[in-house]
Amino acid sequence: MNDPHDERIILASRAIAKSQNPCCFSGAGLSAPSGVGTFRDPGDGWWSRHDPMKLASPDGFAEDPELVMKWYAARRIQMAHAQPNAGHLALACRPDIIQITQNTDDLLKRAGCDRLIQLHGDITSDRCHGNCGHVEHVDMSNPSLNRYCPACSVWGMRPTVTWFGESLPTAAWALAEEATLNCDLMLVVGTSAVVYPAAALIELASRAGATIVIINSESTAATPLADHELIGSAEEILPRLLGSG
Numbered sequence: 001m002n003d004p005h006d007e008r009i010i011l012a013s014r015a016i017a018k019s020q021n022p023c024c025f026s027g028a029g030l031s032a033p034s035g036v037g038t039f040r041d042p043g044d045g046w047w048s049r050h051d052p053m054k055l056a057s058p059d060g061f062a063e064d065p066e067l068v069m070k071w072y073a074a075r076r077i078q079m080a081h082a083q084p085n086a087g088h089l090a091l092a093c094r095p096d097i098i099q100i101t102q103n104t105d106d107l108l109k110r111a112g113c114d115r116l117i118q119l120h121g122d123i124t125s126d127r128c129h130g131n132c133g134h135v136e137h138v139d140m141s142n143p144s145l146n147r148y149c150p151a152c153s154v155w156g157m158r159p160t161v162t163w164f165g166e167s168l169p170t171a172a173w174a175l176a177e178e179a180t181l182n183c184d185l186m187l188v189v190g191t192s193a194v195v196y197p198a199a200a201l202i203e204l205a206s207r208a209g210a211t212i213v214i215i216n217s218e219s220t221a222a223t224p225l226a227d228h229e230l231i232g233s234a235e236e237i238l239p240r241l242l243g244s245g
């Protein structure tokens with residue numbers, strides 16, 4: 001999209017301006033312009049050599065904990081150099097919008113969003129794989145690899161993220177469901193909408209009567225639910241949609 005006054009932007013902006021209770025559901029495409037790899041875009045390096053679904057899973061960690069922690073180390077170093085982009089900053093200028101994100105990076109937090117629900121956890125810390133409760137912050141520019149838990153000596157610290165095959169954090173899911181059922185508009189930003197149960201929130205919002213505004217670089221599984229679909233980069237569209245660009 002290169003027409004700044006594109007009719008679609010104007011119609012979607014009007015819907016957002018009328019909204020009393022907006023929320024935003026985001027995925028990896030929101031952080032992609034900051035240089036953080038998405039899960040399904042044809043990437044280079046790790047994503048073309050390894051299946052993220054396998055690496056981000058208890059079975060993958062059990063099979064090759066060194067490979068998994070090297071993958072997280074590479075992602076953490078990539079994130080350490082990333083800065084919030086204009087899309088994150090545009091969302092941060094709207095504290096009335098509750099942020100429900102699948103992203104595990106800290107870019108929405110660093111942009112200034114404090115009404116933030118991270119459905120799939122937070123990559124900036126590790127926890128004991130033996131579930132003793134020990135959690136420690138990770139130096140993202142020099143991330144630790146495989147090690148014993150300093151609290152209980154069980155082998156295996158792992159990222160505090162939700163892996164495939166693991167249940168989502170109960171509290172985060174409850175907050176996300178509540179925000180979804182209460183919203184009258186949901187921005188759906190940078191997600192292929194294929195990971196469940198997170199992606200089910202889009203249909204839940206739509207069935208509850210919310211207006212669905214999708215911002216994505218391509219059509220996705222959520223397209224049939226869109227009242228407005230804006231195809232393009234979130235870092236270009238969000239500032240224009242939310243009035244900060």
Ligand code: BV8
Pocket residue numbers: 026027028029030032033038039040041056102103104120161162163164165166167168189190191192193194195196197215216217218220232233234235
């Ligand atoms: C669970 C943390 C119960 C790890 C992640 C139905 C119901 C319940 C479960 C399932 C179900 N069907 C299948 C399942 C199982 C599974 C699942 O969904 N599988 C799918 C993939 C087939 N779900 C689970 O396992 C979940 N747990 O259900 O618990 C349970 C318990 C036991 C046994 C069974 C079930 C847990 C899922 C959580 C996985 N963890 N992340 C880590 O990060 O290492 S998910 C991971 O994918 C990331 O969080 C990521 O955000 C997320 C979703 O992907 P997207 O964000 O959408 O990213 P993607 O790359 O796909 O798309 C990016 C989009 O942006 C693209 O469309 C692209 O075009 C666009 N884009 C790119 N650049 C831009 C852009 N758009 C705009 N601007 C740009 N600049």
